[in-house]
Structure formats: C-alpha cells, structure tokens
Amino acid sequence: MRAALGEGHTVLRFLFWLGLALALAGLVWALMPTPGVDTSYAPRLRHPHFGRRGPVVLIDEAHGNTHTAPGLYGPLARLLGAAGYRVQRNRQPFLAASLETCSVLILANPSGFDAGELDAVRIWVRDGGGLLLIADRAPAIEPARLFARAFGVDISRSVLTPATGAAEPSGLLHPIRSGRLDFDETTQLLLLAPGPTLLPLDSSAREVIPSRAAAIESGRGRVVVLTDADALAARLIAGKPYGINTPNADNDQLALNILLWLSKRI
Numbered sequence: 001m002r003a004a005l006g007e008g009h010t011v012l013r014f015l016f017w018l019g020l021a022l023a024l025a026g027l028v029w030a031l032m033p034t035p036g037v038d039t040s041y042a043p044r045l046r047h048p049h050f051g052r053r054g055p056v057v058l059i060d061e062a063h064g065n066t067h068t069a070p071g072l073y074g075p076l077a078r079l080l081g082a083a084g085y086r087v088q089r090n091r092q093p094f095l096a097a098s099l100e101t102c103s104v105l106i107l108a109n110p111s112g113f114d115a116g117e118l119d120a121v122r123i124w125v126r127d128g129g130g131l132l133l134i135a136d137r138a139p140a141i142e143p144a145r146l147f148a149r150a151f152g153v154d155i156s157r158s159v160l161t162p163a164t165g166a167a168e169p170s171g172l173l174h175p176i177r178s179g180r181l182d183f184d185e186t187t188q189l190l191l192l193a194p195g196p197t198l199l200p201l202d203s204s205a206r207e208v209i210p211s212r213a214a215a216i217e218s219g220r221g222r223v224v225v226l227t228d229a230d231a232l233a234a235r236l237i238a239g240k241p242y243g244i245n246t247p248n249a250d251n252d253q254l255a256l257n258i259l260l261w262l263s264k265r266i
Contacts, residue, residue, distance in 0.1 A: 041075040041234040041245045043082040044252065047183040050084025055103035055263040058090040064111030066140065067229045073108065075234035076255060079244060083256055085263075094120045104130040104262045107147070108229050109140035122150055126219030130262025134226045136195040151216045151223045154199040174208045174215055175266045176224070176257045185257060187250035191242065195227040215261065222262050232258075 057080055061068035069077045069089045077087045090105070092098055094117035099105065105121070125131050135144030135155055145155045179185020190209060197211045205214040208224065216223040226232070232255045234245035244252035260266045 036235050036237065037072060037074060038234040038236050038241055038243075038245045041078065043075075043079040045082055045256075046185065046253065047180075049256070049260075052084065054084035054086055055259075056086045056088060056101060057104045057106065057259065058088050058099075058102040059106045060090045060108070060110065062091050062093060063107075063113050063143075065108050066137070067108035067134070067233060072229070072233045072235070073106070075244060076232050079252060079255060080259060083259075085259065093117055094124075096120055096124065099124040099129060102129070104132060104259060106132045106134070107144075108132075108134040109137060110135075110143050111139060112143045118146060118150060121147065122218075125151070125221035125223060128220040130221060130259075130264070131223045132226070132258060132262060133223065134229045134232070136193075136227050136229050141196060148198075148225050149201065151218050151225070152200065152202045152204045153214050153216065153225045154201055155225070155227060156197040156199060174206055176208045176213075176215060176254070176261045179253065179257045180260065180266050185253055187254045187257060189249050190231070190254055191246055191249045191251060192228040192231050193242075198225060198227060222264070224258050224262060226258075 059069040059073055059077060061070070067073045069087065080087050085104075088102070090098065094113065099120060105124075121129075121131060131147075131151075133144060133147050133151075135141050135148070138157075141155055141157055145157075148155050173186070177187050179187070192209065192212055195212065198205075198207075198214050200207070200214060204218070205216045207213070208215050209226075212228065213224065213226045216225070230243050231251055233243040235242045241247065244255055257266070
C-alpha cells in the first residue's frame with residue numbers, strides 16, 4: 001500500500017516538474033526576439049502626432065499572418081505607439097463587433113479567411129474604417145487578392161518590380177507621400193524590395209508608389225494596398241537595416257503618413 005502511494009507521489013512530482021519545465025520553455029520562446037528583427041530600433045518622430053488617446057489600430061494575427069505585433073511588426077507597433085496610436089492585437093475572426101472599436105486595421109500576408117469575414121471588413125470600411133492590406137509572398141497573395149479586388153485593385157501573382165527610389169514630381173504627390181500640410185513630411189526616398197505589381201481595376205485607385213502601393217476611397221472609409229511587408233518592418237538583413245530603421249530613407253514617415261491618411265488626419 002505504501003509502495004503504491006509512493007509511486008503515485010513520484011508520478012505527480014514528475015508531472016509537476018514536467019509542466020513547470022514546459023511552461024518555462026514556452027515563456028522563454030515567447031520572449032525571444034523574432035529572428036531578423038532590429039530589436040534596437042527606436043522610433044524617431046519629426047513632428048507631434050496624438051496624445052494618449054489617439055486612434056485605435058488593430059494589427060491582425062488571427063489569419064496566419066507573417067507580420068504581427070509580437071513579431072516582425074513589433075517595431076512598427078512601437079513607432080505607431082510613439083505617435084500616439086493605441087495599437088492592439090487582433091486574435092479573432094473579423095466580426096462587426098471586433099472591428100467597430102478600431103480606426104485602422106493592418107492585415108499583412110494573411111493565409112486565409114472565410115467569405116463572412118471579407119463581408120464584415122467591406123462593410124466596416126464602407127462605414128468609415130481604414131484598411132492597410134499588405135501582401136508580398138505566396139501563399140498570402142491569393143487570399144489578399146480577394147480583399148484587394150473587392151476595393152478596386154488586383155495583385156499580380158508573378159510580375160516583379162525593382163526597388164523604388166525617389167518620389168514622383170510634387171504636383172503628382174498623393175497626400176500619403178506629402179504628409180500634413182503644416183509639417184515637412186514628404187517622403188522622398190523609399191526603399192522597397194522586388195515584389196508583386198498592383199493593377200488598378202477602376203479609377204477609384206490612386207497610385208501612391210508606382211505599381212507597388214495604391215490608395216482607395218470606399219464609401220466613408222479608405223484602403224491602402226502595399227506589396228512589400230518588410231518596407232514597414234525594421235529588419236536586419238545580412239546585418240544591414242531595412243525598412244523603417246533604414247538611415248536616410250523615409251520608410252518610417254511613409255508608415256506614419258499611411259496611418260494618418262487612413263485615420264483621416266490628412
């Protein structure tokens with residue numbers, strides 16, 4: 001009898017220590033930086049934005065996204081937070097109730113969703129929401145195309161374009177490229193990796209970056225489609241910064257201007 005009780009206590013102790021070890025391993029894994037992310041990135045704001053009660057921004061991570069707030073878009077979340085946006089994580093399907101509390105939804109490289117979610121986002125945008133849709137790699141391009149086509153833009157699955165440099169002539173600048181009129185927020189030098197080409201389907205889409213980014217007004221809301229997710233991240237590629245952490249480039253200002261436009265501040 002005592003031997004049986006002793007064996008039972010031994011099993012319980014083993015299960016306790018095993019559970020504790022797994023929990024600690026999970027905590028360590030969760031706290032480890034995502035490979036390739038510039039953990040030293042510190043936002044630099046040229047001009048003031050909001051106070052503590054800025055617009056709510058949802059970064060999606062419920063659809064197999066490659067870029068999320070705990071991962072590759074951690075630096076972007078810090079940049080937006082420094083500007084006064086209230087950045088939150090979306091970990092549930094797109095529903096009217098979950099979208100109504102936010103001003104901007106960032107959806108980067110989703111792996112899939114159902115038709116009801118697409119309808120929910122379309123209605124939310126029509127009623128005044130701002131959607132930043134980003135897709136630059138398979139298998140995310142195909143589901144992202146459904147969103148893009150719903151707002152008047154198609155994403156090519158095969159055509160690649162080179163990196164983008166200087167801005168267009170000033171008379172052709174979209175507000176996203178010029179920023180707020182009261183400040184010098186023009187984006188002159190933008191670094192983009194080769195990626196899919198955007199194909200406007202109707203006149204509602206205006207090019208922000210030729211063949212790579214487009215802005216659309218849809219009902220009372222707005223949509224921006226971009227085909228380089230890392231352009232708004234802060235990566236270290238072969239030891240060199242790429243994205244919003246790139247010195248002497250305006251990718252960080254582009255990110256802020258996109259959010260300002262989507263939240264109707266410009």
